[in-house]
Amino acid sequence: MRVVQFTGPAADASNTEIVERADPTPGEGEVLIDVTHAGINFKDILMRRGDRAYVPQWPIVPGIEVVGTVTALGAGTAAELQGQRVAGFLACGGLAEKVCVPADLVTGVPESVDSAVAAAVPTAWATAELLLRHLPSGLAGPDAPSRVLVHSAAGGVGQALAALAPLHGVDELVGVVGSASRVDTAAAWGYPTVLVRDDGWQRKLTGPFDLVLDPLGSKELGADLELAAGGGTVLLFGNAGGAAPAPLPDPAGLMSSNVSIGGFSIATTSTQQPRLVADAMDTVFRAVAAGRVRPEVVLRNGIDQVPATHDALAGGTAPGKYVVAFG
Ligand SMILES: NC(=O)c1ccc[n+]([C@@H]2O[C@H](COP(=O)([O-])OP(=O)(O)OC[C@H]3O[C@@H](n4cnc5c(N)ncnc54)[C@H](OP(=O)(O)O)[C@@H]3O)[C@@H](O)[C@H]2O)c1
Incomplete structure (x- = not known):
């Protein structure tokens, strides 16, 4: 073979x-x-x-x-x-x-x-399905609107997340992409709002988001945390750029904002x-x-x-x- x-x-x-x-x-x-x-x-x-x-x-x-x-x-x-x-x-x-x-x-x-x-x-699609199962409903209640922010929205996992989000009851979906040339692709996958990841991109969004899905290592973690809702989760699931991860943010800030940072790997899930x-x-x-x-x-x-x-x-x-x- x-x-x-x-x-x-x-x-x-x-x-x-x-x-x-x-x-x-x-x-x-x-x-x-x-x-x-x-x-x-x-x-x-x-x-x-x-x-x-x-x-x-x-x-x-x-x-x-x-x-x-x-x-x-x-x-x-x-x-x-x-x-x-x-x-x-x-x-x-x-x-x-x-x-x-x-x-x-x-x-x-x-x-x-x-x-x-x-x-x-x-x-790609099983990862998207498993990521969306992390939508928190505890603090906000099961009937509360679900808002999800997705980085690298124009990629394979991004496509699957846009398609599966409505099946998980997501009411508001925002995609973020690395360049203007990727906006149309993300929009075509079904993201009603697509933003380019330029300086200060997070200030163009009102948020807050119940789930932030980020495969970019830790470089956007600060912005992700600013946009996460109380009771929300920032889920890190990749490191596309390959940079060394930054130290985690101050735990006191996480406690006072009621926000969780989590990680996900389908490879680890496949063994566990x-x-x-x-x-x-x-x-x-x-x-x-x-x-x-x-x-x-x-x-x-x-x-x-x-x-x-x-x-x-x-x-x-x-x-x-x-x-x-x-x-
Ligand atoms: N944890 C898991 O279980 C799991 C499973 C599947 C995939 N992933 C991760 O999810 C991401 C998407 O995976 P995919 O297979 O669907 O690939 P993909 O989305 O087609 O490509 C990766 C995306 O990463 C972004 N990117 C950022 N920095 C980059 C760099 N230095 N070089 C190339 N691309 C860069 C690009 O989007 P923007 O520039 O628009 O951000 C690109 O569209 C990847 O980071 C992958 O490792 C994780």
Whole structure:
């Protein structure tokens, strides 16, 4: 089988190669998937540039979401998975023609859902679903309006958050993007208000927001906290720029403002509570099959398209969620 591998850290595709490897064999609790489609994610870029937390050793095969057919079962897995078209989440190794995935992180793809669309679900859409489950209702009460602020609104996760927010009862949704050229994309995904992250962007908003979703490390944390409602949460879920995190703010300020700062990682959730990730995938697939949300993907054909697709994502100007079909 062919795989995409990174041989060392690089800002571009110079250390990316497509190589032959022996087919894997599923271990206990795993299934083997013949991959037809794989999602491309920003985590691939964090691995490619060598962010320490993401690369235990070189070479490494990136890729965290796949769709395909189950062709072999490891011990302890359900017989009915054999031959099923499934979507799966994995910590890494997904940009390969065959992958072993824990059966707990695999879910059936409804017949009406296209495989290319399905490949956007295990990471970007499941992450969005799980992030929105952090909407606090305790202090404000379950019927209070829910207001959500989303950074990097024009990206893959941003698209999914805009589509899923109404299903979580969000009344007010604001997207923030890094440049003016990204405003139209975020608006097209469904953000009624889109703001460019320029100096003092937070002063253009009245807030307050019950949930602030921020994948930008800690650089906007001060602004996020200014905009968070009492009882609200700022949820940090990425570090796109890769800068060293700043020290956390004064705890006394957090106490007096009744605001929480939290973190989220779908990779950690997949090891600690794998069924939660599978449940999020199922929830999204049900919504897609019912026509309540419609993921859009930018399709690339062939595993050899992966390096250039990574370049496009690394530039921060991707027109949406990339999926590669393995011919
Ligand atoms: N914690 C989790 O479980 C989890 C799961 C999935 C994704 N994520 C994170 O969520 C974010 C979105 O992921 P995605 O896969 O959908 O990718 P994406 O949104 O297509 O791309 C990442 C976005 O990061 C922003 N960005 C800021 N600084 C950047 C830089 N130096 N280089 C490139 N982009 C930069 C850009 O948006 P703006 O410039 O408009 O802000 C860009 O659209 C990423 O940071 C990713 O790591 C986290």
